[in-house]
Amino acid sequence: MKIISGGVIAPKGFLASGTHVGLKKIKKDLSLILSQVPATTAALFTTNQIKAAPVLWSKDVLEKNQEIRAIITNSGNANACTGEQGFVDVKNTSEKLAHELGILQNEILICSTGVIGVPMPMEKLIAGIPEVVKNLGHSETHGIAASEAIMTTDTYSKSIAIEIEINDKIITIGGIAKGSGMIHPNMATMLAFITTDAKLSPEVLKSALFESAEGSYHMISVDGDTSTNDSVMIMANGMSGLPLIEPNTNEYKLFVEGLNFANKNLAQQIVKDGEGATKFIEVNIKNAINITAARKLAKSIISSNLVKTAIFGQDANWGRVVCAMGYSGTEFNPENVDLSFASKVGEVLLYKAGVPVPFDEQVALEILTEKEIIINIDMNIGDSSATAWGCDLSFEYVRINGQYRT
Amino acid sequence: MKIISGGVIAPKGFLASGTHVGLKKIKKDLSLILSQVPATTAALFTTNQIKAAPVLWSKDVLEKNQEIRAIITNSGNANACTGEQGFVDVKNTSEKLAHELGILQNEILICSTGVIGVPMPMEKLIAGIPEVVKNLGHSETHGIAASEAIMTTDTYSKSIAIEIEINDKIITIGGIAKGSGMIHPNMATMLAFITTDAKLSPEVLKSALFESAEGSYHMISVDGDTSTNDSVMIMANGMSGLPLIEPNTNEYKLFVEGLNFANKNLAQQIVKDGEGATKFIEVNIKNAINITAARKLAKSIISSNLVKTAIFGQDANWGRVVCAMGYSGTEFNPENVDLSFASKVGEVLLYKAGVPVPFDEQVALEILTEKEIIINIDMNIGDSSATAWGCDLSFEYVRINGQYRT
Numbered sequence: 001m002k003i004i005s006g007g008v009i010a011p012k013g014f015l016a017s018g019t020h021v022g023l024k025k026i027k028k029d030l031s032l033i034l035s036q037v038p039a040t041t042a043a044l045f046t047t048n049q050i051k052a053a054p055v056l057w058s059k060d061v062l063e064k065n066q067e068i069r070a071i072i073t074n075s076g077n078a079n080a081c082t083g084e085q086g087f088v089d090v091k092n093t094s095e096k097l098a099h100e101l102g103i104l105q106n107e108i109l110i111c112s113t114g115v116i117g118v119p120m121p122m123e124k125l126i127a128g129i130p131e132v133v134k135n136l137g138h139s140e141t142h143g144i145a146a147s148e149a150i151m152t153t154d155t156y157s158k159s160i161a162i163e164i165e166i167n168d169k170i171i172t173i174g175g176i177a178k179g180s181g182m183i184h185p186n187m188a189t190m191l192a193f194i195t196t197d198a199k200l201s202p203e204v205l206k207s208a209l210f211e212s213a214e215g216s217y218h219m220i221s222v223d224g225d226t227s228t229n230d231s232v233m234i235m236a237n238g239m240s241g242l243p244l245i246e247p248n249t250n251e252y253k254l255f256v257e258g259l260n261f262a263n264k265n266l267a268q269q270i271v272k273d274g275e276g277a278t279k280f281i282e283v284n285i286k287n288a289i290n291i292t293a294a295r296k297l298a299k300s301i302i303s304s305n306l307v308k309t310a311i312f313g314q315d316a317n318w319g320r321v322v323c324a325m326g327y328s329g330t331e332f333n334p335e336n337v338d339l340s341f342a343s344k345v346g347e348v349l350l351y352k353a354g355v356p357v358p359f360d361e362q363v364a365l366e367i368l369t370e371k372e373i374i375i376n377i378d379m380n381i382g383d384s385s386a387t388a389w390g391c392d393l394s395f396e397y398v399r400i401n402g403q404y405r406t
Numbered sequence: 407m408k409i410i411s412g413g414v415i416a417p418k419g420f421l422a423s424g425t426h427v428g429l430k431k432i433k434k435d436l437s438l439i440l441s442q443v444p445a446t447t448a449a450l451f452t453t454n455q456i457k458a459a460p461v462l463w464s465k466d467v468l469e470k471n472q473e474i475r476a477i478i479t480n481s482g483n484a485n486a487c488t489g490e491q492g493f494v495d496v497k498n499t500s501e502k503l504a505h506e507l508g509i510l511q512n513e514i515l516i517c518s519t520g521v522i523g524v525p526m527p528m529e530k531l532i533a534g535i536p537e538v539v540k541n542l543g544h545s546e547t548h549g550i551a552a553s554e555a556i557m558t559t560d561t562y563s564k565s566i567a568i569e570i571e572i573n574d575k576i577i578t579i580g581g582i583a584k585g586s587g588m589i590h591p592n593m594a595t596m597l598a599f600i601t602t603d604a605k606l607s608p609e610v611l612k613s614a615l616f617e618s619a620e621g622s623y624h625m626i627s628v629d630g631d632t633s634t635n636d637s638v639m640i641m642a643n644g645m646s647g648l649p650l651i652e653p654n655t656n657e658y659k660l661f662v663e664g665l666n667f668a669n670k671n672l673a674q675q676i677v678k679d680g681e682g683a684t685k686f687i688e689v690n691i692k693n694a695i696n697i698t699a700a701r702k703l704a705k706s707i708i709s710s711n712l713v714k715t716a717i718f719g720q721d722a723n724w725g726r727v728v729c730a731m732g733y734s735g736t737e738f739n740p741e742n743v744d745l746s747f748a749s750k751v752g753e754v755l756l757y758k759a760g761v762p763v764p765f766d767e768q769v770a771l772e773i774l775t776e777k778e779i780i781i782n783i784d785m786n787i788g789d790s791s792a793t794a795w796g797c798d799l800s801f802e803y804v805r806i807n808g809q810y811r812t
Contacts, residue, residue, distance in 0.1 A: 050732030050740055081728050081740070083761040116725030117762040228729055305711070309804055319522030322487055323634055326456030334456055334487070355489040356523040396800050398715055 001258060007143035007159030008033050010174035013239035017135035018149030021128025023076030023114070023121060030125070031073045031149035032097075032132045033193055038067035038107065039237035044213050046230035053079045053086030054110040057094070061106050066202035069103045071193055071233055072132070073111040074125060074152050077180075080228040081117040087122045100133045110233050111191055113152055113178065140179060141275045147176035150191055154178050158269040161281065164258040166251050170241040171198040171256070173262045179270035192217065192232045192266050198255055199238030200245045207247070208256050209234050218262035219295065219388040220271045221303040234259075245328035271389045276396030278346035279311050280372045283388045288379040293330040294386035300328030301388070308393035311373055316341055316364035318350040321375060333340065338378040342369035382399050407664060413549035413565030414439050416580035417603035418508050419645035422548045423541035424555030427534025429482030429520070429527060431508045436531070437479045438503075438538045438574035439599055444473035444513065445643035448612035450619050452636035459485045459492030460516040461635060463500070467512050472608035474641055475509045477599055478538070479517040479556050480531060481584075487523040487636040495526045502532050506539045517597055517637050519558055519584065520730040527729055553582035556597055559806065560584050564675040570664040570665070572657050577604040577646040579668045585676035598623065598638045598672050604661055605644030613653070615640050622669035625701065625794040626677045627709040640665075677795045682802030685717050686778045689794045699736040700792035706734030707781065707794070714799035722747055722770035724756040727781060746785040749776035 009016045014037040023029040043062055045055050061068075072093065079086050094105040112120075136142070147157040161174040177192035199207065209232070217232055238244075245251045272280050285302045288294035301307055304324040310317040318339055325332070335354035340347050341364065348364045349357050367373075415422045419442040429435040446659050449468055450460050467474075478499065485492045500511040518526070542548065553563040567580040583598035606614065615638065623638055644650075651657045678686050689707045694700035707713055710730040716723035724745055731738070741760035747770065754770045755763050773779075 003758075048729060048732035049734075050728055081725055081760070081762060083741075116729070117757070191806060210710070255780060312804065319484075319487060321524070322456055323454060326454035326634060328455075331455060335489075351487070351523070354487070356487060393804060395804050398718065398799060398801050398804055 001261060002163045004139050004161045006161045006174060007147055007176045008160030008174045008193060008195045009138045009140070009143040011172040011195045011237070011240070013197060013237045014174070014195045015136040015138050016146035017132050018145030018147070019128060019132045019135050021131065023074055028145060028149035029074055029076045030128050030132045032136060033146060033148045033195065033235070034101065034136055035069055035195070035235055035237045037237050037239065038371060039069035039235035040202050040205050041066055041109070041233065041235045042202065042209045043109070043233040044209060045229055049108040049229050049338070050081065051226045052112055052229045053082060053090045054112045055231060056087070057090045058109040058111065058231065061109060065106045067107065068109055068235060070097065070101060070105040071109045071111065071235070072097055073113070073191065074201065075150050077112060077118055077120050078114050078116045078229050079112040079120050081128040082119055085119055086299070089122050092122060092127060095254070096129045100130055101112060109233060111229070113150065113191055113212045113229055118230065143176070149163055150178045152178065153275065154273055156273060158266055158273070160262050160265045162258055162262055164254055166242055166254050167206055169240060169242040171196065171242050171255070173258050175262045175266050176339060177266040177270055179273050190217065190227065190230045192263070194234040194259070194262060196234065196236045197238065197240035198236050198242060198245055199235050199240070204245065204247050204252070205234060205236050208259055212256060212259045212263045214363040215260060218342040219386065221299065221388070221390040222266045244386065248287055268389050271391045274391035275400045276394040277391030278394050278396070279392040281311055281390045281392065282372070282373065283375045283377070284385070285377050285379060285383045287382055288384045289382040291384045291386065293332070294384045296328045296330045297325050298386045298388035299379070300324045302390035305393055308390065311368070312392035312394050314365060316348065316350060316359070316361070316368060322351065332379060332381065336380040338380065340376045341367055342374040342376055343367045345370060345374060347376070372374065407667060408569045410567045410569055412546050412567045412580060413553055413582050414569030414580045414599060414601045415544045415546070415549040417578040417601045417643070417646070418579070419443060419603060420601045421542040421544050422552035423538050423543065424551030424553070425534060427537065428530040429480055429526065433557070434551060434555035435480055435482045436534050436538045437552045438542060439477045439552060439601065439641070440507065440542055441475055441601070441641055441643040443643050443645065444475055445641035446608050446611050447472055447474035447515070447639060447641045448608065448615045449515070449637060449639040449726050450615060452633055452649065454634050456487065456634045458497045458518055458520045458635045459488060459509050460636060462493070464515040464517065464637065465494045466712045467515060467791045471512045472512065474515055475513040476503065476507060477515045477639055478503055479519070479597065479642070481519040481556050481558050483518060483524060483526050484520045484522045484635050485518040485526050488525055491525055495528050498528060499531060502535045506535055515639060517635070519556065519582060519597055519635055522634065549580070549582070556582065556584045558584065559681065560679055562679060564672055564679070566668050568664055568668055570660055572648055572660050575646060575648040577648050577661070578602065579664050581668045581672050583672040583676055585679050596623065596633065596636045596676060598669070600665070600668060602640065602642045603644065603646035604642050604648060604651055605646070606642050610651065610653050610658070611642050614665055618662060618665045618669045621666060622673040625705065625792065627705070627794070627796040672685045674795050677797045680797035681806045682800040683797030684800050685798040687717055687781065687796045687798065688778070689781045689783070690791070691783050691785060692791045693788055694790045694792070696787040697790045699738070700790045702734045702736045703783070704792045704794035705730050706730045707787060708796035710798055714796065717774070718800050720774040720799035722754065722756060722765070722767070722774060728757065738785060738787065742786040744786065746782045747773055748780040748782055749773045749778060751776060753782070766809040
């Protein structure tokens with residue numbers, strides 16, 4: 001596996017662009033990803049019952065047709081809670097884009113991110129579509145432009161691309177993502193778009209994506225709110241020349257390894273750039289009774305406000321970690337549990353076999369002063385592991401999310 | 407129903423005291439409530455799988471014996487995650503108190519609140535027991551002392567007492583509570599102790615308490631973490647002279663109304679004094695399809711960090727409210743939903759029948775500048791209602807919970 005540049009345009013046969021059409025004041029706000037040939041596509045959408053109009057559009061398209069050509073995303077307006085007009089706007093967007101690209105409306109997926117409950121400024125959006133189409137290209141610059149145009153309060157754009165060798169052929173996986181953020185402060189929205197030139201059937205691609213999301217996007221927490229617009233999409237256009245990847249083969253295993261790497265990498269970039277984040281937190285659960293328990297424990301800890309504020313305050317407050325394990329919904333015997341805090345400068349054991357371990361506060365402080373903090377927990381009961389990633393809860397989080405919209 | 411003074415000592419036959427034994431630096435840290443006669447007692451304990459030693463003691467006692475004489479509570483140390491020694495300490499506490507009061511060990515419930523994972527300073531605690539017994543009394547001062555001695559970072563003590571007339575007899579319900587706080591910053595702990603001179607069977611008292619907690623303590627949120635020490639206890643000693651209250655009677659209805667009033671009042675006092683709270687938030691769901699849906703919706707909104715920070719920032723960000731409704735786990739059609747923000751100076755409609763309503767930002771800001779904010783939601787689908795209470799998420803919350811323990 002080799003990390004390369006380019007993001008979504010790295011795999012063969014993908015073009016991208018990003019442009020400014022006026023939904024945001026100055027920054028890029030319209031992003032387009034195009035596959036030269038129909039690409040087998042799978043997606044994961046928010047579990048929030050209130051789904052933005054573009055989410056409903058994209059779900060509906062994928063139920064009928066898994067061969068997609070384009071994903072268009074605007075930032076600056078979520079097109080959520082916008083009533084009937086929201087659906088009309090989405091339809092008009094796809095009509096215009098289909099016309100400009102010479103493709104069908106049901107080959108287009110649509111995403112939006114930004115302020116909720118405000119009608120989409122359709123004149124600007126429609127006027128911008130010919131430009132975002134004209135700007136399409138497959139250089140590194142184009143990949144970056146596409147990743148920049150989906151940003152809201154992200155402080156940097158997020159992309160990844162890797163090459164994997166399978167049976168002497170190179171296949172490539174690329175991706176861009178955006179994290180929790182808001183224009184006018186609003187709900188967090190997570191988007192990720194993955195492209196690959198591997199070839200998979202819709203069912204196999206879907207199960208690979210679902211499996212990979214379980215260990216990546218589903219294992220991160222910024223603030224625990226689930227947005228109306230969250231979407232993860234993968235397009236596989238088969239242009240690498242590698243034959244169809246069948247499930248339960250070595251080829252599939254290698255592909256999923258690569259996909260996991262890309263998704264974990266993007267997921268980690270999202271939390272590192274979490275709103276107001278000053279620290280990156282990794283929670284490792286090992287030797288749990290099964291994978292479900294391991295993931296529940298890791299997610300419960302990474303989602304706790306009290307753990308997040310303790311890490312912000314550089315406080316070795318392991319009691320809050322044990323407390324979050326206790327309400328995770330997983331049964332375990334605390335007498336089996338060992339717990340330590342670590343960072344690149346060292347590790348300090350705090351709790352062993354259910355009993356607090358006396359520790360040097362100065363050593364703990366030195367460890368917690370670092371930017372990347374690791375919480376290691378050994379359940380000593382089975383052989384399942386899980387890792388979750390998150391960020392701390394800082395004054396800046398409150399400031400960003402509390403500031404008046406106007 | 408009449409509000410009176412006295413807290414837990416208001417009902418006939420209850421004594422209380424609070425004293426300083428040295429678990430905290432200066433403030434009172436040992437609280438005792440005593441019934442002159444055995445009182446039928448019911449309790450609700452934390453659902454956290456990690457339970458502090460005193461919680462396990464009290465659960466165990468109540469499984470065998472529901473006729474209780476005393477509740478002893480220390481603040482300053484949670485006696486949680488303290489291994490075998492924690493249980494030995496609890497047993498020694500009950501032994502000493504039983505001896506001093508001349509009662510049985512299985513007539514004593516024990517609670518602790520404070521720092522986790524630190525052995526209880528037993529020498530100080532044991533030495534203080536004769537003093538807290540000696541200080542027992544039934545004046546208002548004694549009730550206040552007992553409520554003060556359970557405080558951690560609470561900024562004021564919390565108590566309530568009411569009289570209800572049932573069949574020409576006066577029965578009294580009193581209560582004290584403490585909210586989320588920490589000595590060394592630690593996990594939130596909610597405790598509430600209710601006393602009454604009404605007479606009820608253990609089963610009926612238990613079901614009255616459970617029913618009442620559903621609409622009070624279970625409808626508040628400060629930060630979403632469930633502690634290892636949360637406990638709500640009610641003692642009913644029957645000394646009012648009113649005969650046994652049977653279920654499904656008018657007497658039971660009146661008693662539960664009074665109990666609900668007391669519990670809601672204490673629950674509201676807890677969130678008003680939530681860590682770093684600058685605003686009190688009330689969420690009213692009306693005309694929901696059933697009570698479960700109404701409560702889920704209200705709780706999901708009151709628990710959202712994004713709603714809490716918006717209220718802190720005085721931002722009429724109704725989109726976050728709709729978003730939290732969407733992930734509440736309850737199905738509903740947004741096209742039925744009306745939503746407004748209110749306070750004592752007025753109300754502003756923001757969302758009607760699933761469509762945003764244009765509103766005057768200046769009017770919204772005037773409403774949100776107030777200390778007590780109400781979010782009113784009409785589901786327009788059934789006739790069930792629920793109310794939840796909470797506080798905002800402020801810089802101060804992060805400061806309190808992030809500061810270094812030493």
